Amino acid sequence: MKLRARLALTTLGVALPLIAAGALGLRGVVQRASDDLVAAAVLARVGPELRADCERGATTRLSLTLPRHAGARLLGRNPTETVNVELVGRSGGPGVPEPLVASIARGEPVAARTAGGERQLLVALPWEAGSCAAAFARARPAEPPLFAPPVVIPIVLALVAILVGVGPIVRRILALTAAVRRFRGDTAQVPAPATEKDELGELSRAFHDAARSVREQHAELTSRERDLREFVENTSHDLATPLTVLQGHLAALERGHDPLVVRQAMNEAHYLGSLLGSLALTAKLDAGARVEVTLDLDELVTRVVDRHRGLAARNAVMLECATGEDALLVTADPTCVEQALTNLVGNAVRHNQQGGHVAVVLDAAGDEFVLRVLDDGPGLSPEERERVLSRGERGDRARTRGTQGQGLGLSIVSRVARAQGWDFTLEANEPSGLVAELRGKRQR
Secondary structure, three states: OOHHHHHHHHHHHHHHHHHHHHHHHHHHHHHHHHHHHHHHHHHHHHHHHHHHHHHOOOOOEEEEEEEOHHHHOOOOOOOEEEEEEEEOOOOOOOOHHHHHHHHOOOOOOOOEEEEEOOEEEEEEEEOOOOOOEEEEEEEEOOOOOOOOHHHHHHHHHHHHHHHHHOOOOHHHHHHHHHHHHHHHHHHOOOOOOOOOHHHHHHHHHHHHHHHHHHHHHHHHHHHHHHHHHHHHHHHHHHHHHHHHHHHHHHHHHOOOOOOOHHHHHHHHHHHHHHHHHHHHHHHHHHOOOOOOOOEHHHHHHHHHHHHOOHHHHHHOOOEEEEEEOOOOOOEEEEHHHHHHHHHHHHHHHHOOOOOOOEEEEEEOOEEEEEEEEEEEOOOOHHHEEEEEEHHHHEEEHHHHOOOOOOOHHHHHHHHHHHOOOOOOEEEEEOOEEEEEEEEEEEEO
16 A cells, blocks of 8 residues: 555544544534523523513413524524523423423523433523523524534645645655665665655665665675685686696606605695695685684794695705794684794795705794794795785785795785784895794783
8 A cells, every 4th residue: 555545544544533523522512502592592581571471370482583603603503593482480390301400400500401303401590489480492403514614624624734745755755765776776876865854864864874885795795706706716726736746746656666756746745735724714714713712832833844844855945943942822813823824934945946944933022922934035026025915815926836926825824914913024035035024912
């Protein structure tokens, strides 16, 4: 049901009982006014002469023609009314109802009732005793219509005013509905907020804020979907390369044992493990899942370095580690931190040349820790270092495995550092190589 029709039916449902109640109330008021007019006319017509005639037994019946008052005319009643009057005693007489006599006996000046479509009045005359001390009046007035103009017209006008006044509200609701449908078809079309200060204005502004939030979320989801698609494409390539190399090495091993082939196969397997670890950590960071516990960085750094000694030996790279004597405690996610350190050390070893050096140094500086991974490999250009640190995203050429890049690992380290509230910097290590530094708060 349309809003206009619903409002009209609601208004009629309220107006009709009001009209009926008002009409009945107005009829009562007019009836009391008529009674007062009849009583006044009787008192004005009955004087001492009629009383004397009544006491002598003469005819005591009167017929009065009364002009109707304005209220009766508004209600549609006859402009004049004929009233038959008979003088009786205070104790009544033939045809005088007992309830009227009882009311007069209680001291009421006028008693009235309606019986059989006839209005009956008993009016106390200004003398107290005698057989003609009261006047019994009877009239048969025309019944006024229930829906009289004085009651109906104001309510009808109010109904029309409501229906006309709701027009702008309906138009604003329809405009807001159209804006919602346009936004559903194109999230870029955020409707302008209303300037009105009423409830519909508040609704429009709330929808504007919600639409803007949905648009931002949609843009973010679109961007993440694009990044995910690019990530999957590039990662598929990254996984395909070491798998192809590893398959070739395994095929060579079938023909004969070659230590060099074994070493290369082990390197490819190690790279695959590191890459899969980075992929798992990327999914965890994207999901926002974090667990913070107290970690001993000395123990963690030592474990990561020991894990890479075999890789360093196979690549003829000298790997050194220096930590403090006391435990260095931090509050962090153990999985994220260990994978970040694995990426730093693994990249430094894997992308170094034979005879190269890698040093992992952990130290305390006041209420902070400083972890540096230094190598004398090819390093990164300033543009590549800036791209890794500023973007921290997947899909750039810094993910390649050649000497021009340090692989996916550095972007993962950058994301972990931001998630933990740490600083991550990359600097050139003169005369060649790279210095990767992690700095953050430690527990005292």
